[in-house]
Amino acid sequence: MRIELRRSTALWAGLVVLAAGTGMLALVTTEHARWKGNSTSALLELRLPIAYVWALVVGLAVFQGMRDNRARVTELFTATSRPGWVRLGTLATAVAGVVAVAAALLCAGLVARVALGGGFVSAGFVPLMLTVVLALASSVLVGLAIGRMLPHPLTVPVSLVATFMLATTAGQALQVDSPGAEIPRFALLTPVFDPPSSDLVTTSTSVDLGQVVWFTGLGVTGFLLLVSRTVAAKLVAFVPAGLAAVLALAVLPAKFSDVLVTDSFAGKLVCDGPVCLSRVHADALPTVAAVGEEVLAKLAVLPDAPTEIREDTSAMAHLSAPRRGSGVVYLPSQGYPRVWELSPGQLRLELLAGAGVPGCAAPNTSDSREGTVRLLTAGYFNGGLTELATERYVWGSSELRAGVESAWQALRSQPAQEQLDRVAKARSMLLTCQDSESTLAVLAAR
Incomplete structure (x- = not known):
């Protein structure tokens, strides 16, 4: 083992995992x-960067698998009394073991x-770590087998690019x-995933289980292909990967949701009176609780x-x-700017906007009429119009700002009741996500 390590x-493969993984991240x-706030995230x-690490590790493994052919000692080792699977098993253990340790x-x-x-x-990070370790280790075994079976100069670059x-x-x-x-289930048979900017989510149990089963079966097939000498043995070697693929595809979900x-750990709610935050954001609970009671x-x-x-x-x-919800003011934590970075005054306005109901626009989209509704309702409870941190586009546009002020004057010209x-009518319309133009018309006394 010491000789194989040297x-x-x-x-080198272990160093690539550490250096490339850290650098790409x-x-x-x-x-x-946001991932800095939660180990699971x-x-x-x-x-995301594992895509590059994965390709480099496979390329190195394929190159290593071609060693006997490059040295022209394949026939020599075949003629020795020592079983080939022992020598190749030592090599596989060395390379895959170092890569697994580096990934861990x-x-x-x-x-x-x-x-x-x-x-x-x-x-919560343990299943995700296990999947990464198994994915890279099993890929090393497959790479070694490919290099041994296809000792061609183009095998390494083709494997890396593929x-x-x-x-x-x-x-x-x-x-x-x-x-x-x-989503295609086959896409989940790779360790690559582009996660959302969130510190509250993780992969489901079905995804973790399916990937662990698949990469385990793939590793067994890679090892069997590496040590097999006959065509029949090589064909049998594909059985573990085939069974693992069938089981994994039966478990993996077909919908992104x-x-x-x-x-379940980070998202568990911690409460201070009527205000509840997730455990990962519990540090902000005292500030949010004080603002929340006022709201x-x-x-x-x-x-x-x-x-x-x-x-x-x-x-x-x-x-x-x-x-x-009608009885709950939901505090958004996934948008920008983050509510935790707002001052208490800004946070209070955000919670009052929409009379305690968030907008209906989908993420990464904007609706100027809905933004106007939020500014008007926040202004009603605040006693005057002011900028909302999440509606800076509407507030900063001279044309849209004029429309907001006109609607504000129309609203304030009505009797107090x-x-x-x-405002109550607008809130009920936001609860059911009715047309934003109709909601604005209610407030603007049109």
């Missing part, structure tokens, strides 16, 4: 990246980074714009006024309209 690409990480974020160290380093940064650490293209294609297949979108779920007191003038404030921990919050009735 003369094989094992240590640093390149795709922004200053305000950190491991999920690693699935990379994952552990990310968890340590989260812990040292004051983030939330839980056992792996990267497979990873890219799978990642693109998982990029959807609605929770109910159908079943791929991501709320992290609920102001909203108490409404009929069927809300009595609770809860963080929206929905896994599909990045693809669907914000959650809403009429103003309250109109």
Whole structure:
């Protein structure tokens, strides 16, 4: 084993995993990246740069598998009394073992980074780490087998490019714009995934189980192909991967809404009176609780006024309209700017906007009329128009701003009870996501 560690690409492959994984993650990480707040999110974020690491590791493994052919000792080793599977098994253990250890160290380093940064650490990262380790280790075994069976100068570059293209294609297949979108199950047979900018989600149990089964079967097939000498044995070697693929495809989900779920550890609610936040954001609870009680007191003038404030921990919050309820003011935590970065005054206005009901526009879209409704309702409870952190486009446009001020004057020209009735009506329309133009017309006294 010591000899194989010295003369094989094992240590180099491990170094590639650590260096490439860390470097690519640093390149795709922004200053305000949310994965730094949750260990599970950190491991999920690693699935994006793993596409490059995966391709490089496979390329090195294929190159290593061609060693006997390059040295022209294949016939010599075949003639020795020592079983071939022992020698090749030592090589496979060395390379795959080092890669597995390096992958585990990379994952552990990310968890340590989260812990040292004051983030939330839980056992939720373990299935994600296991999947990454199995994916890279099994790919090494398959790469060694390919290099041994196809010792051609083009095998290494073709394997590297093919792996990267497979990873890219799978990642693109998982990029959807609605929770109910159908996805190809085959895309989940790769370790690559482009996670949303969230610190509250993780992969579902079915995804974890399916990937673990698949990569385990793939690793067994890779090892059997590596040590097989006859055509019949090579054909039999494909059985574990075939069975694993069937089992995995039977478990893996077909809808994107079943791929991501709320992290059961980080998403658990922690409450201070009527205000509840997720555990990963519990540090902000004292500030939000103080603001929340003030907001609920102001909203108490409404009929069927809300009595609770809860963080929206929905896994599909990045693809669907914000959650809403008549008795609860849901605090959005996945949009920009982050509510945790707002001042208490800005946070209060955001919660009052829409009379405690979020907008109906889908994420990454805007509706100027809905923005006007939110500005008007926030202004009603605030006693005057002011900028909303989430509606800076409407507020900053001179044309749209003029429309907001005109609608504000129309609303304030009504008797006090009429103003309250109109705000209450607008709130009920936002609860059912009715047409934003009609909602605005109610407030603007048209």
